[in-house]
Amino acid sequence: MNIELAKQGQALFTEHCADCHQPRNGKVYDNLGTSMKRAYVVGTLLNYAARKELYDNCSPDTTIKLYGQDIKPCAEFEGVSLTGKKDLLMSPNAEHHGYNARPLSGIWAQAPYLHNGTVPTVYHLLVPDERPASFIKSRLDYDKKYLGYSWNPQQATGKNEGYMFQTNAIPALSNKGHDKDIVEGKRTYRLNWSGDKHGAFAIIEYLKTL
Ligand code: HEC
Structure with a gap:
């Protein structure tokens, strides 16, 4: 843990994330561009x-x-x-046409991310330009840097665990969304941190503490 970095991340989280990811936020969001295929579970x-x-x-x-x-x-x-x-x-x-923004406590353990499990790590959620179209699911060893279970087919674990998951197999498995700035009233929330990797890693460091 790097406490200094986590503090920077906390400030960024308060500014860009906390309004949505707060406990008992009953709102649903349909404006983040993630697949809507599961938003109408009940017809x-x-x-x-x-x-x-x-x-x-x-x-x-x-x-x-x-x-x-x-x-x-x-x-x-x-x-x-x-x-x-x-x-x-x-x-x-x-x-309820949309998705809840849940509190992010223990989020490190909940990979892969989004309602359809299409983003392997928190890093890839924050840096959408680098999201992989396919990755390994169901490995139990952990990527501490990016925050998610080991996902990279290039990183052999020697245990032969998991299977290859394709996010472009069908539209419902799209890994798009939660990747553009959102403007609500006078506030702009930054969801794409591709241009600010330091910020992304600060937020990741803070999320480890939740
Ligand atoms: C405008 C509201 C909004 C803002 C601002 C926002 N989020 Fe989200 N976030 C959501 C919603 C809604 C989802 C669920 C989307 C889905 O599953 O399709 C989500 C999903 C997530 C997930 C995946 C949760 C899971 O269980 O898979 C993480 C992690 C996350 N957000 C982190 C952040 C961080 C970090 C920030 C700030 C940089 C942020 N969010 C800003 C609304 C928001």
Whole structure:
């Protein structure tokens, strides 16, 4: 660990990343250019059917007997009554067309990155110009410099682990996105650090501490 570098990274993270990657950020983002193929996991019909099914099977009035007692298992959630909240069971599709920006604690262990696992290391996420079209997945040894499991077919581990993964096999496996500056209101968030490798490594050093 290089604490000085991590501090520089913390400042950059606060400026360019933290507004999105904060705990309980309920927003979804569809403006980062990553593949949208998984953003509509639940179609309109399925959404309707699930809502109906859920509420019909277990409404706030549904009563079951458990150990001789009358229990209403679907009457409340964390102390809040669910009566009259059928429409909240699943929000309309248009409201979740995109991806969450999750808090990045323990992110070093969550490679490969993006919802479709197409970017092998944090370095490649921050330096999109160098993202490999194919890389080795499922190796257990670790690339401490770039932050991700060993991915480079040129680096033999001698263990014959993993398999070659092709990001250009089908559109849903695209490794594009999270690679251009994002402007929101008066703020500009830098997502492409290809021109500032020192900044990229500072952010990487900070992310190791989360
Ligand atoms: C405008 C909001 C926004 C900003 C700013 C932003 N991100 Fe993200 N980030 C996202 C979203 C949304 C995703 C998920 C995208 C996907 O999976 O398709 C993501 C994904 C990631 C991932 C992969 C997470 C995973 O589990 O695979 C990492 C790592 C990451 N961002 C780091 C950063 C860093 C570092 C910065 C600052 C330099 C940053 N992000 C700035 C919204 C943002």
